[in-house]
Amino acid sequence: MAFPFSSCQFPQCFSPDLLSITHNPSLNCAPQPTHGDRLYPITVSPHTFTAWCNSHLRKAGTQIENIEEDFRDGLKLMLLLEVISGERLAKPERGKMRVHKISNVNKALNFIASKGVKLVSIGAEEIVDGNAKMTLGMIWTIILRFAIQDISVEETSAKEGLLLWCQRKTAPYKNVNIQNFHISWKDGLGFCALIHRHRPELIDYGKLRKDDPMTNLNTAFDVAEKYLDIPKMLDAEDIVGTARPDEKAIMTYVSSFYHAFSGAQKAETAANRICKVLAVNQENEQLMEDYEKLASDLLEWIRRTIPWLENRVPENTMQAMQQKLEDFRDYRRLHKPPKVQEKCQLEINFNTLQTKLRLSNRPAFMPSEGKMVSDISNAWGSLEGAEKGYEEWLLNEIRRLERLDHLAEKFRQKAAIHEAWTNGKEEMLQRKDYETASLSDIKALLKKHEAFESDLAAHQDRVEQIAAIAQELNELEYYDSPSVNARCQQICDQWDSLGVLTQKRSEALQRTEKLLETIDQLYLEFAKRAAPFNNWMEGAMEDLQDTFIVHTIEEIQGLSTAHEQFKATLPEADKERQAILGIHNEIAKIVQTYHVNMAGTNPYTTINPQEINAKWDKSFQTNILRRQFANQANVIGPWIQTKMEEIGRISIEMHGTLEDQLTHLRQYEKSIVNYKPKIDQLEGDHQLIQEALIFDNKHTNYTMEHIRVGWEQLLTTIARTINEIENQILTRDAKGISQEQMNEFRASFNHFDRDHSGTLGAEEFKACLISLGFDIGNDAQGEAEFARIMSIVDPNRLGLITFQAFIDFMSRETADTDTADQVMASFKVLAGDKNYILADELRRELPPDQAEYCIARMTPYTGPDAVPGALDYMSFSTALYGESDL
Numbered sequence: 001m002a003f004p005f006s007s008c009q010f011p012q013c014f015s016p017d018l019l020s021i022t023h024n025p026s027l028n029c030a031p032q033p034t035h036g037d038r039l040y041p042i043t044v045s046p047h048t049f050t051a052w053c054n055s056h057l058r059k060a061g062t063q064i065e066n067i068e069e070d071f072r073d074g075l076k077l078m079l080l081l082e083v084i085s086g087e088r089l090a091k092p093e094r095g096k097m098r099v100h101k102i103s104n105v106n107k108a109l110n111f112i113a114s115k116g117v118k119l120v121s122i123g124a125e126e127i128v129d130g131n132a133k134m135t136l137g138m139i140w141t142i143i144l145r146f147a148i149q150d151i152s153v154e155e156t157s158a159k160e161g162l163l164l165w166c167q168r169k170t171a172p173y174k175n176v177n178i179q180n181f182h183i184s185w186k187d188g189l190g191f192c193a194l195i196h197r198h199r200p201e202l203i204d205y206g207k208l209r210k211d212d213p214m215t216n217l218n219t220a221f222d223v224a225e226k227y228l229d230i231p232k233m234l235d236a237e238d239i240v241g242t243a244r245p246d247e248k249a250i251m252t253y254v255s256s257f258y259h260a261f262s263g264a265q266k267a268e269t270a271a272n273r274i275c276k277v278l279a280v281n282q283e284n285e286q287l288m289e290d291y292e293k294l295a296s297d298l299l300e301w302i303r304r305t306i307p308w309l310e311n312r313v314p315e316n317t318m319q320a321m322q323q324k325l326e327d328f329r330d331y332r333r334l335h336k337p338p339k340v341q342e343k344c345q346l347e348i349n350f351n352t353l354q355t356k357l358r359l360s361n362r363p364a365f366m367p368s369e370g371k372m373v374s375d376i377s378n379a380w381g382s383l384e385g386a387e388k389g390y391e392e393w394l395l396n397e398i399r400r401l402e403r404l405d406h407l408a409e410k411f412r413q414k415a416a417i418h419e420a421w422t423n424g425k426e427e428m429l430q431r432k433d434y435e436t437a438s439l440s441d442i443k444a445l446l447k448k449h450e451a452f453e454s455d456l457a458a459h460q461d462r463v464e465q466i467a468a469i470a471q472e473l474n475e476l477e478y479y480d481s482p483s484v485n486a487r488c489q490q491i492c493d494q495w496d497s498l499g500v501l502t503q504k505r506s507e508a509l510q511r512t513e514k515l516l517e518t519i520d521q522l523y524l525e526f527a528k529r530a531a532p533f534n535n536w537m538e539g540a541m542e543d544l545q546d547t548f549i550v551h552t553i554e555e556i557q558g559l560s561t562a563h564e565q566f567k568a569t570l571p572e573a574d575k576e577r578q579a580i581l582g583i584h585n586e587i588a589k590i591v592q593t594y595h596v597n598m599a600g601t602n603p604y605t606t607i608n609p610q611e612i613n614a615k616w617d618k619s620f621q622t623n624i625l626r627r628q629f630a631n632q633a634n635v636i637g638p639w640i641q642t643k644m645e646e647i648g649r650i651s652i653e654m655h656g657t658l659e660d661q662l663t664h665l666r667q668y669e670k671s672i673v674n675y676k677p678k679i680d681q682l683e684g685d686h687q688l689i690q691e692a693l694i695f696d697n698k699h700t701n702y703t704m705e706h707i708r709v710g711w712e713q714l715l716t717t718i719a720r721t722i723n724e725i726e727n728q729i730l731t732r733d734a735k736g737i738s739q740e741q742m743n744e745f746r747a748s749f750n751h752f753d754r755d756h757s758g759t760l761g762a763e764e765f766k767a768c769l770i771s772l773g774f775d776i777g778n779d780a781q782g783e784a785e786f787a788r789i790m791s792i793v794d795p796n797r798l799g800l801i802t803f804q805a806f807i808d809f810m811s812r813e814t815a816d817t818d819t820a821d822q823v824m825a826s827f828k829v830l831a832g833d834k835n836y837i838l839a840d841e842l843r844r845e846l847p848p849d850q851a852e853y854c855i856a857r858m859t860p861y862t863g864p865d866a867v868p869g870a871l872d873y874m875s876f877s878t879a880l881y882g883e884s885d886l
Helices: 046-060 075-085 098-114 124-128 132-148 158-170 189-198 213-227 236-240 247-310 318-359 373-422 425-429 439-475 481-510 521-545 553-594 609-618 621-652 658-673 676-691 704-735 739-752 762-771 780-793 803-812 820-830 839-845 848-857 873-880
Strands: none
Touching: 046 075, 046 132, 046 247, 075 098, 075 132, 098 124, 098 132, 124 132, 132 247, 158 189, 158 247, 189 213, 189 247, 213 236, 213 247, 247 318, 247 373, 247 820, 247 839, 247 848, 247 873, 318 373, 318 676, 318 704, 373 425, 373 439, 373 481, 425 481, 439 481, 439 521, 521 553, 521 609, 553 609, 621 658, 621 676, 621 704, 658 704, 676 704, 704 739, 704 803, 739 762, 739 803, 762 780, 780 803, 820 839, 820 873, 839 848, 848 873
């Protein structure tokens, strides 16, 4: 395509009344003024124009010797025009007469005029008569029209286009500075740089010196003539010896370089287009590979994890089951959260990839079978199902083992307490000390025995409880039941023996004098009140720690009523505790006041105030843990819900540029992530509750599972919202949508998205399009147009249009994207118009990595003109825009 001249200087050797160019009104080639009636002197050496003409005439097997004489008959002039234009002129006259010559020259001038060049005041007679100035002016006009005018570089043409091309090509050479077509070329380095840039093997540029212009010029002229088929149009001595070399001569010569290298320029343009397309495909393929690997890794992790979560084989010991629970907690705290992020990132990468494919006119990416986003989601759902069941099973097993261990420990504790109490009792009951005792001693022994009988009666329940626990352990098939049974039998036998001995000693003591002396009543009172209270606290602790198995609402209500009744007894029990402690304080006061040498011990009981206080405090620890968890959960739960609602509003009511929205969302995401320590703290409190075997909490409706699921949904939602904005930026930049247009699109979409769902129904979408100026009325033509649009934005016919699909539609119809045909044409240029291309040609024209990329993927060419090693670039170009797994 030819562009108009820009500030082009018309040759100074012609008068305005002789010649003008009218090929294009915008050529802006203003004629130069004359000095009176004299024409400007010719400044171009005839040698330059002669060489230029011969460079074309020799293609027809002829040449000229004298430019003033050899064109006079018009034959070679017509031949020259045919060669440089590629067109046939009218048949020339072969006669030798002047009229024949004039006829031929007129045919040449008429052809020049047909190409938009108007020759004024110049006729065939001047050329036939050998007018040198007119002949040279005509040749210069031909050069301008056929060698320079069609030169186009970016937005310029003709002289400026040629100059810009020279500057571009010589830019890498620091000692070359082309600013014009005269003095910039005097040192010869500009010519050498043009040759070296395109054919570096022809000139050793590093050995050239700026201070040796003769050598530089002659080197360039000789190499151009010998290897580039460019005749020597200039003389090195004339250029060096002239303060300002002739501009037209140098421009003519340089234009020969441009045309000689035009093929290389086309190849460079074609290579650039191919590189751009290949870069897009390589980037997309890398994204596809990344997705496939991330999907495979995530699915493999899920595949390995689900069997572990579904393993329901119980352990025999509490320690082993506690380790399983700890492993599960590590999974929730350490192993799963990164996978949650990977799953979210996978979805984001998939959406980003699909956006890039749409923007680059590529088909949508279809992951390998079983690796779709929906497959990942389904596998993730199975994982969470297994996870939930696993945690529930673990807790049930721990409760069961805890029940067994609790019963066994309860048996051992009660047995140990009882055995400690009975230790020495048989020996004591068998003593005959009363036989030799004084009256005061007998009275003391009687009181002591009465206290023992009271204590013995109190222990009756404990013995019965020991036997009942042993029976329950037998029924639950406790692994150490034999030793439990043996110990229980020993306790029962000993209890029977104690009963007999107690009865005998009581009868013996009653046969003695009745003990009248009252021993220390405070000790006895403490023992009598502390023992039942201690037993009551132990029973209360056992009841609070018991695991209840209920099946009906009535049973639950019964347990709740019993628990409320138990709480109602606490104030009275606390009074009893204070009273018992008061007895101990009174004893201490008497001992201190009367200096009784009793060492602070009570001969009637082993229970002390410290044990009572410790057991009392332990009974209420569970309540503290419940409230501690509930206080935090009741704050975190609503916070998560509030943030979810805020994100929903943000995604609908976005203001400012997309970059502003992205920055705001990322700051919002950072504030959410900074909340994570509170979630971790709640996890710690939840662990304490589980370790304390607390499985209910009336102080809150939130469970740890509710908090976990809500937190993961919150992180995923904000990440997806950010990704939507990023994809909108990609679409905007790739499609050339302005921020104002994007705001208008968003405002229109939100206006009709009245339920804030992020999608539009068909009728809502139609109203939205009408508001933006689309002509889709209710007539047949409008309905057909709307149906076409719906097939684009809703290909799956779901009846819902997302904002992303809406944006894609608004920009896709005017998208400026490469096509398979364009890429195919570029390869054809590199292949020299062949239907195939060779590996060496690809390696010569493309960067190494992209050349090897093509070679590895191109199939062999099998056409009738195939040669060894021929590659099929046509099917390759089609594949670039076809299947995504090229």
